[in-house]
Amino acid sequence: MSQFDFLSLHRRRFLTGASALGAAGLLAACGKEPAPAPAAPPAAEAPAGGGKKYAGQSLNLLFNQPHVVAGKLLAQQYEALTGAKITVTPVPYDQLHSQATLDVQSGAHQFDVIDYFYHTLGALVADNVVVDVTDWIERDKAEIEPDDFLPSLYDNYTLRNQRRWGLPYDGDSHVLFYNTEIFARHNLSAPKTWDDYYNAAKLITQKESANGIYGAVVEGFKIPVIVGSSYANRLAGFGGSFFTPDGRPALTSPEAVAAAEELARIVPWALPTPAETAFEHALPAFLSGKAAMIDFWTDLGVTAQNPESSKIVDKWDLVQLPVGGNNKTPRAALNAGFGLAITTGTQKKELAWDFIKWATSKSVALQQDVLPGSGIDPNRTSVLNSPEYGKAAPHLQKEVQAAIGNALAWPLQPQSPKLLDALTEELALIVSGKKKPKAALASAQAAWEQILKA
Amino acid sequence: MLGPAALGLALVAGLPLVYTLALALSQSTLGRPLAAWAGLAQFRHLLGDGVFFETLLRTGLYAVPSSLVQLALGLGLALLLQGVRQGRWLRSLILLPLMTPPVLVGVAWKLLLAPAGGLFNGWLLHLGVLSAPLSVLGSDTWALPAVMLADTWQWLPFVVILCLAALQTLPTDVHEAARLEGASELNVFVHISLPQLAPSLLGIFLLREVMALKTFDVVYILTAGGPGRSTTLASYEIWKTGLHNFDIGLAAAQTLLFSLFVGLVTWPVLKALQWVERRTG
Numbered sequence: 001m002s003q004f005d006f007l008s009l010h011r012r013r014f015l016t017g018a019s020a021l022g023a024a025g026l027l028a029a030c031g032k033e034p035a036p037a038p039a040a041p042p043a044a045e046a047p048a049g050g051g052k053k054y055a056g057q058s059l060n061l062l063f064n065q066p067h068v069v070a071g072k073l074l075a076q077q078y079e080a081l082t083g084a085k086i087t088v089t090p091v092p093y094d095q096l097h098s099q100a101t102l103d104v105q106s107g108a109h110q111f112d113v114i115d116y117f118y119h120t121l122g123a124l125v126a127d128n129v130v131v132d133v134t135d136w137i138e139r140d141k142a143e144i145e146p147d148d149f150l151p152s153l154y155d156n157y158t159l160r161n162q163r164r165w166g167l168p169y170d171g172d173s174h175v176l177f178y179n180t181e182i183f184a185r186h187n188l189s190a191p192k193t194w195d196d197y198y199n200a201a202k203l204i205t206q207k208e209s210a211n212g213i214y215g216a217v218v219e220g221f222k223i224p225v226i227v228g229s230s231y232a233n234r235l236a237g238f239g240g241s242f243f244t245p246d247g248r249p250a251l252t253s254p255e256a257v258a259a260a261e262e263l264a265r266i267v268p269w270a271l272p273t274p275a276e277t278a279f280e281h282a283l284p285a286f287l288s289g290k291a292a293m294i295d296f297w298t299d300l301g302v303t304a305q306n307p308e309s310s311k312i313v314d315k316w317d318l319v320q321l322p323v324g325g326n327n328k329t330p331r332a333a334l335n336a337g338f339g340l341a342i343t344t345g346t347q348k349k350e351l352a353w354d355f356i357k358w359a360t361s362k363s364v365a366l367q368q369d370v371l372p373g374s375g376i377d378p379n380r381t382s383v384l385n386s387p388e389y390g391k392a393a394p395h396l397q398k399e400v401q402a403a404i405g406n407a408l409a410w411p412l413q414p415q416s417p418k419l420l421d422a423l424t425e426e427l428a429l430i431v432s433g434k435k436k437p438k439a440a441l442a443s444a445q446a447a448w449e450q451i452l453k454a
Numbered sequence: 455m456l457g458p459a460a461l462g463l464a465l466v467a468g469l470p471l472v473y474t475l476a477l478a479l480s481q482s483t484l485g486r487p488l489a490a491w492a493g494l495a496q497f498r499h500l501l502g503d504g505v506f507f508e509t510l511l512r513t514g515l516y517a518v519p520s521s522l523v524q525l526a527l528g529l530g531l532a533l534l535l536q537g538v539r540q541g542r543w544l545r546s547l548i549l550l551p552l553m554t555p556p557v558l559v560g561v562a563w564k565l566l567l568a569p570a571g572g573l574f575n576g577w578l579l580h581l582g583v584l585s586a587p588l589s590v591l592g593s594d595t596w597a598l599p600a601v602m603l604a605d606t607w608q609w610l611p612f613v614v615i616l617c618l619a620a621l622q623t624l625p626t627d628v629h630e631a632a633r634l635e636g637a638s639e640l641n642v643f644v645h646i647s648l649p650q651l652a653p654s655l656l657g658i659f660l661l662r663e664v665m666a667l668k669t670f671d672v673v674y675i676l677t678a679g680g681p682g683r684s685t686t687l688a689s690y691e692i693w694k695t696g697l698h699n700f701d702i703g704l705a706a707a708q709t710l711l712f713s714l715f716v717g718l719v720t721w722p723v724l725k726a727l728q729w730v731e732r733r734t735g
Contacts, residue, residue: 127485
């Protein structure tokens with residue numbers, strides 16, 4: 001046997017062995033059991049004698065990029081209070097879920113607390129990313145006061161499979177902002193119905209588009225939180241829901257179709273072009289006085305009053321989202337919205353739980369909600385109704401109080417990301433005029449039924 | 455001697471391929487990979503519903519023409535630069551788009567093409583070419599060419615640099631002899647330079663074609679795959695399936711089919727490259 005034959009033999013043996021090991025690993029992985037259920041909650045620790053309670057400890061937070069100002073304030077204050085060093089890692093909102101899941105699934109366990117989109121909680125629970133905090137809430141309920149969380153938020157933001165997995169942090173909803181100066185020029189009053197909205201937008205666009213001013217800006221960019229929010233606002237207004245009371249998709253209901261038709265009919269009269277319009281186009285257009293109306297998150301009111309970013313200071317107002325069809329009661333849509341949860345990968349569950357309780361408490365929530373640029377909205381009834389919040393957001397308080405009660409939640413199932421993706425595809429086709437609303441929603445309905453059946 | 459090489463190949467190429475295949479044959483989510491056996495169900499789904507096939511076709515129809523255009527423009531610019539005395543400064547300027555982060559390329563072009571306030575619409579309205587703003591990225595006719603335009607703007611300098619390098623390898627004596635014999639510049643280029651450049655140009659085309667097939671960033675920023683699905687290319691589709699819908703198993707199946715597709719699209723170019731290399735010795 002030559003030297004090279006000897007090497008070949010060894011090479012073949014090595015490759016054969018490596019393949020066998022790889023195949024064995026593959027078979028083992030295919031039969032992998034799901035991760036075990038989380039351990040029983042730890043008993044509360046007594047504070048350390050002398051010095052701050054968590055001095056020398058640290059906590060890593062995965063935070064939504066738009067919340068970074070609020071997150072940094074939380075970090076500073078909690079560190080001053082307890083001595084624990086808090087690191088806030090901001091990520092774009094569309095990567096929150098994947099980053100949190102990858103962090104746990106990969107074994108990196110970098111993050112202790114996550115700022116999660118409420119509609120992704122089902123998927124986070126199914127993937128064993130977050131810790132069950134039901135028993136801890138019960139144990140600490142005197143401190144947490146769970147009955148004070150806004151009822152429309154508490155279950156939607158935290159309850160899955162009859163257990164609780166976090167606490168509400170940012171209670172997002174939309175209202176309709178309008179430019180009072182443009183409205184006054186045309187003797188228009190604040191829209192109460194989607195017909196009012198349409199007629200106002202059409203009139204303003206017809207009269208002023210030559211000057212680059214349009215009746216409304218409609219965000220129809222093909223991302224769930226953008227075009228999905230625009231649709232959800234209309235769906236809420238028409239009194240519709242994403243699901244029937246018994247949990248079946250309701251995208252072909254008369255209310256759902258009417259909402260889609262409402263979205264389609266405004267397109268010719270909106271700022272060009274809804275299919276391309278995302279936040280970075282919509283906000284400058286409204287804040288520079290180029291669009292008379294926008295349905296957007298409530299914290300736009302703070303930006304609209306900031307002369308550094310707004311040309312419409314004191315020239316705007318807001319109302320609840322319009323109503324339509326047979327629905328006469330204004331209703332908010334829970335667009336976006338965030339909770340705080342503990343990751344299953346953390347070794348610091350007690351510290352993480354202490355932080356979450358504190359961050360969602362009355363005093364801290366109020367401070368966050370009145371902070372300009374925080375992007376945080378009320379999570380508690382007492383905060384929403386407080387005189388301090390009313391003073392900081394005078395336009396908002398009354399409108400949100402009236403509409404938040406029966407707010408429309410987005411899909412909460414573990415399949416929520418897929419459901420929203422399927423719906424977004426069809427909504428984008430409606431907004432770009434490629435498909436009629438009824439046909440598009442029928443396709444979305446069929447897709448949802450298939451996803452939920454699978 | 456070849457043991458370390460085999461180990462390296464196994465680690466870098468083999469293991470990921472085996473893992474991807476395992477994912478493709480299983481029901482896998484981001485949080486629960488390899489959760490259950492799925493067999494060929496995911497491949498059957500992809501081959502059956504036609505949507506992914508359309509995406510692959512669209513990706514091919516995007517990558518091949520855009521690479522051809524970039525090659526032609528790149529060669530033309532390289533020839534021009536070769537003749538310019540202060541070419542070094544111009545070359546540095548031309549490289550600027552290549553040094554721009556892809557995300558910024560997308561943002562810049564999105565602003566340029568915006569129907570309300572964008573430079574493109576502004577000029578055309580001012581010149582009277584348009585009477586109303588044109589939504590380029592909102593049109594399923596123009597959105598994909600717009601993506602090609604942004605991609606070309608970014609990668610053309612890369613092609614120019616490679617073409618310049620190829621031009622500099624041409625022997626000057628043959629060209630001088632041809633000119634002395636009375637051949638025009640065009641004839642010299644067509645009959646002498648081009649055949650000698652052919653292997654390099656095909657190699658550059660192949661490289662750009664593979665890169666274009668994998669385009670993701672400009673689609674993500676400019677159009678999110680819309681309007682409808684008119685700019686949904688394979689990489690974007692796979693990203694959406696895997697990291698948006700968290701269906702890792704299906705994304706893995708898409709990845710494998712896409713790899714086969716890339717092989718299919720690049721195979722004629724590889725064959726042409728081998729043929730040209732044989733002819734030019």
